[in-house]
Amino acid sequence: MNLITSFDCFDHRLLRTFLVAAEKQNFTLSAQELHMTQSGVSQHIKKLEAQLDVLLFSRVGRRVVLTNAGCHLQDFAVHRAQEDDKLFAMMKGQTLELSQRLSIAMPQSCLTLRAVKTFFAELKGHGAVELDLLIADSEKVAELFGDGSIDIGFLAKYKNNPSCKLHFVAHEELVLVAKDFPENLPLYKAPTDLVRRIEYPELKHYYRQWGDRLFSYRQQVSPLPYPPVSKASCLLSAIVMVEAGLGMSVFPRHCIEKSLEEELLVEIPRQSTQGFHNEVYVMTRRGLGYSPVVKAALSRLLCGNAPKEP
Numbered sequence: 001m002n003l004i005t006s007f008d009c010f011d012h013r014l015l016r017t018f019l020v021a022a023e024k025q026n027f028t029l030s031a032q033e034l035h036m037t038q039s040g041v042s043q044h045i046k047k048l049e050a051q052l053d054v055l056l057f058s059r060v061g062r063r064v065v066l067t068n069a070g071c072h073l074q075d076f077a078v079h080r081a082q083e084d085d086k087l088f089a090m091m092k093g094q095t096l097e098l099s100q101r102l103s104i105a106m107p108q109s110c111l112t113l114r115a116v117k118t119f120f121a122e123l124k125g126h127g128a129v130e131l132d133l134l135i136a137d138s139e140k141v142a143e144l145f146g147d148g149s150i151d152i153g154f155l156a157k158y159k160n161n162p163s164c165k166l167h168f169v170a171h172e173e174l175v176l177v178a179k180d181f182p183e184n185l186p187l188y189k190a191p192t193d194l195v196r197r198i199e200y201p202e203l204k205h206y207y208r209q210w211g212d213r214l215f216s217y218r219q220q221v222s223p224l225p226y227p228p229v230s231k232a233s234c235l236l237s238a239i240v241m242v243e244a245g246l247g248m249s250v251f252p253r254h255c256i257e258k259s260l261e262e263e264l265l266v267e268i269p270r271q272s273t274q275g276f277h278n279e280v281y282v283m284t285r286r287g288l289g290y291s292p293v294v295k296a297a298l299s300r301l302l303c304g305n306a307p308k309e310p
Helices: 004-010 013-023 027-034 038-052 068-091 108-112 115-126 138-145 205-221 235-243 253-261 292-302
Strands: 057-060 061-068 100-108 129-135 152-155 164-178 197-199 229-231 249-252 277-285
Touching: 004 205, 013 027, 013 038, 027 038, 038 292, 057 249, 061 068, 068 292, 100 108, 108 115, 108 197, 108 235, 108 249, 108 253, 115 164, 129 249, 129 253, 138 152, 138 277, 152 164, 164 253, 164 292, 197 249, 235 249, 249 253
Parallel strands: 100 129, 100 152, 197 229
Antiparallel strands: 057 061, 152 277, 164 249, 164 277
8 A cells, every 4th residue: 555645544643643652662651642541542543554454563562563564654654744843834923824624522502602603603714624523412522532533522511531621611501491381380389290301311410400409309399209201312302392392301591592582482480599500611632733723713712702601
């Protein structure tokens, strides 16, 4: 296989992982250097070997050593990296920017956050950035980030990860809504069929923050049984089910503003004046060379220059 003609087809993250593994001769140490999981490093090497249809490493005890094919790829990749460094140095300070492919994952709810929409609008305005967007729940986003599959991840809950920098993005207000609900009727007195819950997997932690607390209170003060639960496959499905009158659910307000304005949903008053909010975070990779456009957009996102949530 001609490595030079095939080089442009490679994911730059795979080559970066390969070069570090070739230097460290140990996948565990490579993972620490790259702020990835060991399995993530192994997956990157396997993908690269599959693309080339060659074995790049051989195991010798706890070490991994380059095969002949691996040595050839290392020589070429190092030379290419040096040329890239020269080009970046030459272009520094000029307005021309190099293209970067950016992989981002987030829960469905984050798509309607004003701060996130502003971030995407800024990136979209520059042809120098190519975006790959994946919708996934927060647990999956953290998993994808850990194995190096994405460059940036948005989370609808705090999740500590030593391989990343975790930044606060915005608060989102949580509201309980239904298609119809009698005025002045305390929630704990409502009949069971009226308070059927609609749950959706990617935002189930909302119930731990508010829903379970609220419905547990109902159980404590009312002899009525705990409300039954219906399952939705995702956030949008849950909204449709609630709009159809199949139950009630807790959503971030920014996800259902239009439905509230069009009176497709009604907000059920809180039992107290205390508001309930969730926090949204963004994960960025330590040591990853984001382009100037991406760095500027991230800086404005994190510095609060994007519009604040209502």
